[in-house]
Amino acid sequence: MKQFIMATFFVATAALAFGQEKARKSPKVTTEANGIKVVYGQPSKNGREIFGKLEQYGKVWRTGANEATEITFSKDVNFGGKPVKAGTYTLFSIPDPKTWTVILNSKLGQWGAYDYDKVKDQNVVEVKVNRQALSTPVEKLTFTLPGNAVVFEWDDTKISVPVK
Template sequence: MKRMLVLLSMILIGTNVIAQNPPKSPRVEVSAPNVKVSYGQPSKNGRDIFGGLVPYGQVWRTGANKSTDITFEKDATFGGKKVKAGTYALFTIPGEKEWTVILNSQPAQSGAFEYDKTKDKNVVEVKAPVTSRSDVQEKFTISLPKNAIVFEWDKTKVSVPVKF
């Protein structure tokens, strides 16, 4: 009986501790007609983001934790290129003046270290210009205004046209 009480107490305490510690980069899902994006949302926390935490010229999982995944419910054009309906991992290669935005055929990857373009996994690669924000965006945010997917973090904003 005593062991049972100790075990029950440990379970209750452990559950309470977990409930009080939300993830540092929660999983966020945004959607619009015909498109849905799921990504980990890190915060700036005083860090240098692009060219620092996220190096220029290297593949980035475009968020935190596992890959950012995008689902098109209908065939689309993404950055002017045709894409079939389906779910894709979304990666980027940030640069100072433009980003390469990549749709990869293998969703739910653990991160950029699983990224594989050598086996023809990339479905689409498009270039998108970087614009500067006048204010600081504390949390990495992906939004889906009409006919676009927009990435914003720190003072950086990148937009890719999407049409159905």
């Protein structure tokens, strides 16, 4: 009986450790400036072809890794030309070779974009922005908040959504 309990404990501990390691290959990062905060899982390129392959064109992406990316506005803003109330939203995007759709959704606590079809009726705004090609690839997905935009870059792509 003692051996059974020890074996069960070992298996449970190993499974828990493996699950946590697997879930956190991409570190959780917070970027905050100008009354905006972005919390996202930061994946790395690791030699992979990202857009059009790993993240397929025309399909919703969590715009990060692990949990879906969340963005918080401390005051009402104009996001890509559309009014958005102060608060926290899930940020999704739909990659495209030329024009991306960036989405703010009111359903928080989502893992990835797996349930997006069930919650897309909770979209607050959808904005289209032009993809900018980068001449030098960016290894890790990176969000910046230069004051008048929410910008993210990864691989050969830069996306900028104006914020006022």
